[in-house]
Amino acid sequence: MAEYRQRRDALMAQLPDNAAVVLPGAGLMTRSRDSEFAFRQNSDFYYLTGIREPDALLVLLPGRAEGESVVFCQDRDPTMEAWTGRRLGAEGVVAEYGIDQAFENAVRDERLSELLTGRELLYLPLDNAEAVSMAEDALQEAQAGLRRGRPPLKGWLDVSPLIHAMRLIKSDAEIALLRHAALISAHAHRRAMQVARPGLSEFQLQAELEHEFVWHGASGPAYSTIVGSGANACVLHYIENRAPLSDNGLVLIDAGAEFELYAGDITRTFPVSGRFSDAQRALYQVVLHAQQRAVSAVSRGLLWLIYIRAWCMT
Structure with missing residues (x-):
């Protein structure tokens, strides 16, 4: 829980003032009729939360007094939970994953609009259609709010490069x-x-x-x-x-x-x-020797040099 929080804090520390992050998790995909493909969470979403449930949304709001991390999650539904298993619900997300605040998806549209009000810059994965749609809705809300003196939404940027740079360095x-x-x-x-x-x-x-x-x-x-x-x-x-x-x-x-x-x-x-046949063994030894030489040469600062040299020789 502490490590996920540290990652969220490190991401927010890179953002300008009055920015927000909007990052959807993965959803279920139908395989056939009433069955779905095995669910796999979006890697960036999981890296920042550890949450495995589908149809979740992470919103990061640096400087927000009520809590900087907010997650929207599946609604608690006894009928669906009897079919597909327990859902965390808002309370479970906060208790099990250390998120500051959580809401169920039933109130997402209303609550998300409130959370993003006054934020001037949104960071989201630009290759995610759901996230871009949310940003477009936020822009419309902001344009309507200009008449009431709210700060304008200047636009949005891709959050993926920031997260991927963090993911390169493993804990x-x-x-x-x-x-x-x-x-x-x-x-x-x-x-x-x-x-x-x-x-x-x-x-x-x-x-x-x-x-x-x-x-x-x-x-x-x-x-x-x-x-x-x-x-x-x-x-x-x-x-x-x-x-x-x-x-x-x-x-x-x-x-x-x-x-x-x-x-x-x-x-x-x-x-x-x-x-191995004789020919197979000879070829195997050539490849093995090349691999051993490469491994023995690897040290800090040399990896890219080895790659460039190998590429130039092809």
Whole structure:
């Protein structure tokens, strides 16, 4: 809770006077009729709040006496909660996530207008249609309020670059989560290597990987799992995963677990039979040696130099 508050405070410290942040969370997406795709929270929203519920909205109001952080959340609804599970409600958001003030979505339009009244500059994700629509509504409200002597709304800017710059620097807690996501991912790759054999299909290795992810507490894969055998390994984002594993071929796996919204990401290529041919082993050693040289050369200030040099040599 304290870390999320520190992040919100650090973001607000970068804003000019009388600004506000409007940041929607993710919503549910229909998969088929009355079922939805598995919900995943918007990464920027989660980074600042830790809240996992859909259809939430974060508003940051630097200097507001009643509280600088406000969240709008799903309404408490006993009927819906019997179908889809408990909802936090406004009281739960404040109690469980340390938000200064919260309201349910039923009063969002009215309350949001009040909160943004007098703010001169809005920061929002400009690639989010819902956020832009809110900013346009706020502009109309501000234009109507000019006649009553309120400060004008000057416009809005993209908040995403500010948040993404903060997210580049990981805290100790984030590094621990990343290490755990990587550890789960490594377990899954080892499992796939152990079970691989001629006659299995790519999707069966995918099943072994994703079983291991969830078994160890991950929400699932961090991205679409790639299992490409033979020529399929040459397709950069091959995700069909339907072909059989060939007797003497290689299989490429690009897969990682997502744990608490932090991603593992590992790519490995190995022989289906468990043994490299002479040609496969020679090529593997070349790639391994290059990787080891790159890792040993990495130090502060040199990473981009290594990247630029490698790019210039292609």
